[in-house]
Amino acid sequence: MTSGRFLHHSEGAAHTIFPGVTLRAAAGEHLMLSYVTLEPNAVVEAHSHPHEQAGMVVSGSARFIAGEEERVLKPGDLYIIPGGVTHKVIALDEGCVALDVFHPVREDYL
């Protein structure tokens, strides 16, 4: 490709991955962005995938558990989760919005 691509997160491919957990995903060649919205107290159940995952909490807050690390993350907090590490996310009472990034692209979110 010889050019960049711009879009609003609402234009991404929509998926509901757990009750109260929706995302909008957009992919490049090696990177995928996923704008994730968790309703209050929604849970991303413990899971793992070979893809490396990183991101930032945009609004609200959630308890992130990744391997042996656990922390409540708030806006501006970053997370880096190696491929294969089991992780779980539990939104607190206000819900949570985060921008996730994956490498390689998650084909299941296209």
Next chain:
Amino acid sequence: MTSGRFLHHSEGAAHTIFPGVTLRAAAGEHLMLSYVTLEPNAVVEAHSHPHEQAGMVVSGSARFIAGEEERVLKPGDLYIIPGGVTHKVIALDEGCVALDVFHPVREDYL
């Protein structure tokens, strides 16, 4: 690694890459997050790199030019810039904060 890593963006490695353009970077194995702050009217001059770059505007606004595409991006807008594509960013009057992501990791931002 068997665990995740959590940090506030202010804990990342600090770099000033152009006048009025500062970033804080944190890397995983294949992904790098870079929290970039552009002061009002600051400019990321046209440049390119082999790394694929993507991200989202967090606050403020800026004119993004990537190859033949050009658009003013605001909070919640995403960008995906293939490796090798020349790009430039010009913050508007309110300045701009964006979360950049790179693959592979930019060794110059560690």
